[in-house]
Amino acid sequence: MQNNFLDNSLKSLNLKTPPIFDKEEQAKYVKDWREQYVGQAVAVLRPVNTKEVSSILKFAHKNKIDVVPQGGNTSLCGAATPDQSGKSIIISLEKMNNVRAFNKEAQTITVDSGMILSKIHEIVEEQNLFFPLSLGAQGSCMIGGNLSTNAGGVNVLKYGNTRELCLGLEIVLPDGKIMNLLSELKKDNTGYDLKNLFIGAEGTLGIITAATLKLFQLPKMITTLFVDADKISNAIKLLNVFTSHFPDRIESFELMPKSFWNIAKNNIDNIVMPLEKTPEMGILIDISSFSENEIIPDKNGQIPMIDTIENVLETCLESALISDATICKNESQKKSIWSIREAGAESEKKELQKSKLIKCLKHDISLPVASIESFHKDAQKMITNFLPNLKTIYFGHLGDGNLHYNVFGNGSLPDGFDGKSLELTDKLYEIVNKYNGSFSAEHGVGQLKKKSLEKHKDSVAYSLMKTIKKELDPKCIMNPGKVLF
Ligand SMILES: Cc1cc2nc3c(=O)[nH]c(=O)nc-3n(C[C@H](O)[C@H](O)[C@H](O)COP(=O)(O)OP(=O)(O)OC[C@H]3O[C@@H](n4cnc5c(N)ncnc54)[C@H](O)[C@@H]3O)c2cc1C
Secondary structure, eight states: OOHHHHHHHHHTTOOSSOOBOOHHHHHHHHBOTTSOOBOOOSEEEOOSSHHHHHHHHHHHHHHTOOEEEESSOOOSSSTTOOOTTSOOEEEEOTTOOOEEEEETTTTEEEEETTOBHHHHHHHHHTTTEEOOOOOTTTTTOBHHHHHHHTOOOTTHHHHOOGGGGEEEEEEEOTTSOEEEEOOOOSOOOSSSOHHHHHTTSTTSSOEEEEEEEEOEEOOSEEEEEEEEOSSHHHHHHHHHHHHHHSTTOEEEEEEEEHHHHHHHHHHSTTOOOSSSSOOSEEEEEEEEEOOHHHHSOOTTSOOHHHHHHHHHHHHHHHTTSOSEEEEOOSHHHHHHHHHHHHTHHHHHHHHHHHSTTOOEEOOEEEOOGGGHHHHHHHHHHHHHHHSTTOEEEEEEEGGGTEEEEEEEOOTTSGGGTTTOHHHHHHHHHHHHHHTTOBSBSSSOOTTTTHHHHHHHSOHHHHHHHHHHHHHHOTTOOBSTTSTTO
8 A cells, every 4th residue: 555545544544643654753653662673654543442443453454554553662572663664553552541440349440451550550559459560661561561461570479460460351353343351250251261362462463452450459568678698599498488488478579689780780870789798699579468467566666577577587697598688677768679670671771772782682581490590500501602701691580480581792792692692592492491491481572582482382382373363363464573473
């Protein structure tokens, strides 16, 4: 279709918000957060309701126009960036941000898919309720994007991934049909679980326009502590100690080793270090309290929960499981340390921008927790033998076995990896496979890991995924170049 004709056709859809055709205005929509992928688009459309999404998709389906759904555009694998052809339209959900229903008794909320995650937190916390999905990009990512990537974040250990937090969805299919699976029900065995097909589909099967989400009681208190476990084997033992002392109450168990701190110190202004020494194997832990008995100070002014945690830490220090620890005394200390953790991706991005010649290979992997130490040993051996002076920066959600295992290149080699970066990533994923892990834990596949999916996914499952995609989107208009085709 000629661009002029297409421009006019898009205008004639009469959307409440006009399409963006101007290239400068489009700039923020056509590149990814890491600025590793830059594409082009005919237009950015910003529907305000499900009916408008449906009419856009009907039009795109009829005229075989590629569509890239976009939420907050914070994908770390180029999943929401159009290709270079300049033939796609981007459908940004940013204008769809209403609360459709809020049922405090049932502890559910139904929102449009363009609602920013932190806005959901604000709305429900005003009513003493809690939506536990929490990640560094929460001020800009949107719930539709979170669902489409089945985002993880820092609270998975206790509450599960986004999939576990979703009761119902409204979806517009590639041909424009609206499928209403919005529901507050906890039980609904009426055939195939179609809702879950669209969660994690990265916009390749349709557009999520609304979701019903599960809410929880806001904990009465969260205690945040930071420890240095010195080595990975200790960190894993520590996870067991804490989960056995505080079953179902560990909200986060985040790994921040020395290599993480070195990058953070280089890139965060006025950083406040939590311990005297730079931690070798830092762990950031959040523990929730739901009972008044734990949080009301006793006659000596001591808070029973803090006493209990101090006793556990004392035992860990005595048995040399940790070498140092601190418990945050107030909200500002908590915020300070959490902001460092949440700036992990940002710090790496800045570090990379400083060393323009060097590339960094991002690996978002998950492993059975018990295999992490052996994986790390094998991976470091492989990386050291592969090329000299590569630097691994790893950190992540240790409680879920999810590591961001990123390898910075050697500045004196072409592209940092002598043209062998794909080979290195493949070798790393082979080690992940050896330990029954996954090469894609929480960020999704997008463009970055499309080839790895073909290579490492079970071949029967991969072929079934293709069959489903062809059946739902026979013209292959939905988010081309991502995940499968
Ligand atoms: C600083 C930072 C920290 C991060 N931390 C984490 C983390 O801890 N855990 C984690 O899991 N991720 C993390 N991410 C990655 C990212 O934030 C998540 O993947 C997030 O869920 C993406 O949401 P989004 O709205 O930005 O989606 P986008 O980036 O806009 O889109 C992501 C994918 O979803 C599709 N999509 C978006 N909206 C819809 C919709 N309504 N219907 C259908 N498809 C849609 C897009 O086509 C694309 O394939 C982080 C990113 C940054 C920048």
